[in-house]
Amino acid sequence: MKSLKLFLVAALLWTPLLYAEQYLSEASFVASAFKTPPKPKSFWLTPTIKPIVQQLLQHPPAFLRTRYWQEQQRTVWILEEIGKNEPITVGVIIDNHHIVQLQVLAFRESRGWEVKHSFFTDQFIASTLSTEQSLSQSIDGISGATLSVNALTKIAQLALFFDQSISP
C-alpha cells in the first residue's frame, strides 16, 4: 500500500518536469536577432491594451509587463502561452511589422511538440496583423497538436499587436 501511494504521488508531482525541454535560451535567441543586442525595454499592459490582449488570448493575461528588444524597425519578443496545461515559451522577431522568425524556446507539454519544428513555424514568416487582429496568412494545423498550434498562433498575434502598439 505504501509503495502504491509513493508511486501515485511521485508520478503526479514529476510528470510536468519529465517533459520540460528548453531548446534555446532567451539570451541566445535575442543575440541571433541583432549584431549587438540592445538593452531590453518594458511594455506594460495598460487598461486600454489589456482588453485587446484578453480578446486575442481568449482568457485574462497572466502578466502585466513584458520585455522586448528594439533596434530601429526590428523588435524581439519572448512570450509564453499555455498549450493544454503548461506554458510554451516562444521567441518572435518582427521587422517592419512582419514576422521574420518565430521559434519555440521551451516546450513543457507532454503532447503537441511537433510545433517546435521549422516545417510548422516557417508558416508564420512574413505574417502581419490585419485590422481585425488576425494573421494575414492562414496557418495549417497539426492533428493531435491543436492546442499547441493555437498557443503559437496567439503568441504570433500578440507579438505583432505589441509591435504595432509601440511603433504604429
Next chain:
Amino acid sequence: MKNARKSPWRLLYKLHRYLGLAISVILILLAITGIALNHTDDWQLNSRYIKSPTVLNWYGLNRPSAIRSFKAGPHWISQLDQQSYFDTQALITNSPLLVGAIRTEAFFVLAFEKQLLLLSDNGTVIEKIPLEQAIHSIGVTEPDSVFIRLDSQIKVSHDGLLSWQSAPDSGIQWSQETALPEPLSDQIQQTHRQHIIPYERFLLDLHSGRLFGEVGVFIVDLSGILLILLTVSGCWIWIRHRIKSRFHNKRLY
C-alpha cells in the same frame, strides 16, 4: 436430456452469460470514465480538483508538505512542493526552488532558482524573468535597488529588473528563510492539499486501474481480454442461432 446438458453449445451459452455478469460492473465503470475523459475540456476536468479527504488519503497526501517561507514587508511568500503562495493566494505551479523574496517601493520580487517573479502590491503577477545562472539569494538596499547573489558574483538592478550590473557585497539586506506562523501554515497546507489532484488525473487512474496499483491494472487488462471473449462467443451464438433457424424454416416449407 443428459446429452443436451453436456452439449458444448450449452456450455458456450453459460460461459457467455457468466462472463457478461462477471465483467459488467467493470465495463460500466470503464464506459463512464471513458466518456468523462472524452469531455475533459468541456467539463473542465483538468482545472477542477478532488477535495475528498478519503481520495486524497488514498493517494498518500495525508502528511503535511515541507514549507519554505520568506517574509517580504507585511506579506508571506511561501512554497510547498512546486506551488508558490503570496500569503494564502496561489501564484505559480511547477515553480523551481524558492530562494528568497523582497519588497521594494513599487513591487515584490520573488527569487527562484534561475527565475525572478515580479508581483504587484496585491500579489498580481507582473512578469516572469528567466535568468541563465542559478540565484542563491536576493536582497535589497535603497528602494528600487534589487540585488541577487549568483555563483561567483553579486548583481544589482536599478531599473525594475530590466538590466543588471556587478555590485559589491556591502549593506545588503539578504532575504532569510523564516518560519511561517502556524495558522497561516495550516491554511496553506489545507489549500495546497485540495489543489493537487485534478479530476482528469483521478479518472485516468480509475480508468486504467492504476488507482488500485498492479492489481487494478491486472483486473482492467483481464476485463479487456474477457470482453474480447464475450464478443467472440456472442457472435458465435448468433451465427449458430441464425443457421439453425434457417435450417428449421427450410424443413417447414
